[in-house]
Amino acid sequence: MSVTLESQVGTPWKKPPFIQNSTIRWGLLIIATVYFFMALGSMDVNWERVYFGLERGRRFVAAFLHPDFGSRASDIKEGMMESVIMTVTSTVVGITISIPIALGAARNIAPLPVYLVCRFIISISRALNEIIVAILFVAIFGFGPLAGFLTLSFATIGFLAKLLAEEIEDMNKVQAEAVKATGSSWLQWINFGVQPQIMPRLIGLSIYRLDINFRESAVLGLVGAGGIGATLNTAFDRYEFDTVAAILLIIIVVVMILEYLSGIIRARVQ
Amino acid sequence: MPINDKNGVKVWQVRDRNSQLIRWAMWMAAGIIFYVSWMKISDQTTWFFVYDAPRIAADIGGRAFPPRWSYISQLGKPIWDTLNIATLGTFFALCMAVPIAFLAARNTTPSKLFIRPIALLIIVSTRSINSLIWALLLVSIIGPGVFAGMVAISIRSIGFCAKLLYEAIEEIDENQVEAITATGATRWQTMVFGIVPQILPAFAGIAVFRWDINIRESTVLGLVGAGGIGLQLQSSLNTLAWPQVSLILAVILVAVVIGEWVSAKVRGAII
Amino acid sequence: MLKLEKLTKVYKTGDKALSDVDLEVGKGQVIALIGPSGAGKSTLIRCINRLVDPSSGTATLDGVNLTSLGSGALRRERRRMGMIFQEYALVERLTVMENVLSGRLGYVGFWRSFLRKFPQSDVDEAYRLLDRVGLLHMADKRADELSGGQRQRVGICRALIQDPALLLVDEPTASLDPKTSREIMRLITEMCKERGLAAIINIHDVNLAQMFVQRVVALNLGEIIFDGGPTELTPDVLTRIYGEEDWEATIETVDDDEEGEA
Incomplete structure (x- = not known):
């Protein structure tokens, strides 16, 4: 076994990542983030209308x-x-x-x-x-x-x-x-x-x-x-x-x- | 085991006389309820239209084919919106479902008397009401648009996800939690080390499962x-543009199938 | 160092699991707690680190009364008591390393533990312990990939990395085969000797207890009915603890084993 105590002590430990390949891991993370913000951007909320709606929402509750x-x-x-x-x-x-x-x-x-x-x-x-x-x-x-x-x-x-x-x-x-x-x-x-x-x-x-x-x-x-x-x-x-x-x-x-x-x-x- | 003595011959039956009678009475009652219900429906049906249905169906079918393929250029944006409604809706629903699930699970709730019933009430009321009704409500409160749809989907999904999640929390192995507690860990550390790893697969499964459902509902x-x-479906129906309707239905079908395929793949990869 | 006085536990159902237990464990002393199932062995151990709250009586560890502690102080005292469990109780979906490091949770803050950023000294200690039990190469495996014996070794590491003064061991060998059971018992007792730890080991296997431990305490129906050396466990005593049975065979094999082991 190549793992020895001497080789391990003093080295930092990190949890093994869920996806081993770091390119795929970072790639997926970036794609997910970009998608998330694009999707949020497409929501196109009319906050003024929402603000007016709050009164109706209160009445509903x-x-x-x-x-x-x-x-x-x-x-x-x-x-x-x-x-x-x-x-x-x-x-x-x-x-x-x-x-x-x-x-x-x-x-x-x-x-x-x-x-x-x-x-x-x-x-x-x-x-x-x-x-x-x-x-x-x-x-x-x-x-x-x-x-x-x-x-x-x-x-x-x-x-x-x-x-x-x-x-x-x-x-x-x-x-x-x-x-x-x-x-x-x-x-x-x-x-x-x-x-x-x-x-x-x-x-x-x-x-x-x-x-x-x-x-x-x-x-x-x-x-x-x-x-x-x-x-x-x-x-x-x-x-x-x-x-x-x-x-x-x-x-x-x-x-x-x-x-x-x-x-x-x-x-x-x- | 009931054995009847009939003219000196022993007759074996599965049930004795009384339970047999009760069973028959229940079947009778069920039959009568069904019959009465059916008569009600029948009363409100214009049977003339129903007899005419095959002709109408053939007529609609004839108008709907072939679909108007050129219309597909106008469906890109709506499909994109649909996807966003489902995905963001699921995302925000999960953000809210997780704390609610922890408050609702018997073994993690801070107070069984006050907080648990409130959490359960939120779960029941959000999941009893269909997302289309939530959408109706939100459209009338914050106005029509994608945002209302997204909020409707997330509200409907809160109860669904939180229910499955809190059931998963209640089924965890308490020994593992006990072991972490015994090390002198705080409440939050116990949660992160003892509980979260155990429910993570369930959580991922629920998320993907609900996302798949949300794709269907957001269409x-x-x-x-x-x-x-x-929206396109509605306007095409209103103008009786059947070739467009058939194209939209085909697109929806494809979207649903892709959604199911993706969710099956992701679930397979996780579990 | 550990002193139990009139420790009593009555469960909500009315079952009296412990009644007026008095027990003293000296520094570095390892005792085996034997007795039939349902005698209250598990409850006794859990009353000490308060996974179960005792109904009355006190447990004192180095002068600190454990039974009256508030939650913060209790957590600090729990760090000084490592616990080893019957079914290993590893968090199965975490890696071996995470399981070992979870023994340090009492010492690090929430965010450090959440981000798995344990101090290097803890990480080194974890490596040393894993090396000591022969599992260093398994550090990044998930706990559910390990065999029973390996899991219990990880459980031991988790308890030891707490740097405890006392080990509470609950049926460490109940789900292991005979050979592995002995290995685990030997490991626990060796570790106690190396580090000068006191330990209470719940065990139903009288043989094993006699083999590895210098003091045996027997519990029946929540009361201590025997306290003495392993050789004092005569058939008469065993009958008092467990009930009528032919005990000669058990004791003889013990003697054979001891010679074989030596």
Whole structure:
């Protein structure tokens, strides 16, 4: 070993850098810094406008102290109902469709052509932003909750099928093989060998997706796809911050309840 | 294991009678809720439009192709803005998420009774509300533009990052922290030597993961006036310029795919 | 130099881990603390450097009452007590050198430690210690690349670089194989002799304790029930400490080992 105590004592010690090559290290640092300041420069902030806005910001914050649930109560109620309905139906339909797709997208149980088709569906669903999908669906199916329902179902498929397929690919092979060895049919094999292993994850993911779908349903209204978003948008346009605060508080509380429930349910199934 | 005696024949069942009934009742209830919800949606749908949908879809598709390729020259700046919104938004969000995460984690919070609930409240409220709503709000407060979009993205990301980060902090190995404390290190030194090295991989993973999501989200912020390529999308939609819409969607798709690829690469390099 | 008086620890759950422990450790004296699992060995050690706060009683180190110190003074006293842990407790994602130097945290300011700018004398001492335990060539490796025995050596370096007067050692060999265990125990006791350190070594392996240590203290249910030389550990005594079992075999192998080692 060439390292000896004599050669080391008296020499300063420095932590070995994360990137060994000093040219690359400094290069990356400089690029990152330059980019950072260019990006900041492109922000182009109109500070005067921001200054004027502060007053509105203060009013908005103050509105949270006295939210106005009353004056638009019927709009809020209707919007919330619509959001909840869209959330529930789309989650159910999305899950139902994503289970077969997840089975198809798991390389260890699906033949290659099926695998490719299912993976393609998943990629498409994941790559498209919900809002963009909603715009297209509104253009095709008209305004209303149907477009929102379809959007959320579509988004659920990409999310759930991908994570579920990964879970299936990670499952314990021995258990599944043991069931196959009994001479079961393919469906029986899925039912007894695969399903028990992925069930806890499926339930956990479904509830998580329910939560996401609710949050998403709150914005779909901005593009006319139903739900509380439309009411929210109107309130913003009229600068009715009290109503905005009321709606946002409701959303926050519902999300908190959903998260609390999902915590309980996930703890129970695992 | 319930075994029923039916006319002298023992019948094995997975569940006994009561739990079987409860299960059926729950499935029934779920079915009814779904049916009622579906009827509500159906009531508000103009089915005439829906029956007409294939024709309309084909019509839009026909107008949208081929995309107007020449329009791409006007998309450079919006894409640049979109990238900046996502990157700076993630950066500033992380700056705020780190202290909040330390205040929210059970093992590092200075006060479980006062400060932790406040930190948790910030986390819940910022992440419950979609970035598009934050953008709507900020546009109405500080006016339209890229800055509003950037602020919206960072506010939305605070809760997301802080939540994942404080969960990572709560999962650290306390032995390592104890060992550093035992050397006579101060609170801050213990943090830097005992805690930070343990959560650094999680931190990097979260940052890249959120950046990837933010790229997606910042592409649509323009719909409410908060800058980026969404602005072009909005104006093209308003003028029913479908060839431009299809080009913009294609560009967004490419951006998203590149973003996902980059984040996967970076994550692979770190972990 | 270290004196425990009526040291008692009752956990919030109501478990009494220590009750009225009196113990005196002289300068340069190494003692082994044995006893069944859950006897309170770990708690005793942690009550001394106050990783666990004792419920009542006092611990005094060279005349300083450790139990009543405020946080600043406590940190200063902790520098004088090096601790070695069961599962090594190295910060796994830091390098070996950083782990060793973290033993100096009590002596350097925050920004120096944050920027890893330790004084040259500390760095030299770290090199010397690593050389002493045969790990100098590993200095810039990350701690999680090391084997168990190597990690524990780094843990020893971290404790020694504090320049302590007392070593608190918590089951140093519990996760090591028999050969490495002996090497580690030998290293610890040698270091104590070289530097004139006192040490309390928690250990569940009676053999090892008898091999390396001149004084053995046994703890059961939070009370000291034996205090004497290693040869006084007769089957009767072991039965009192651990319960009924055939102890003859254990003791005989000890004698064989000692001859073999000599």
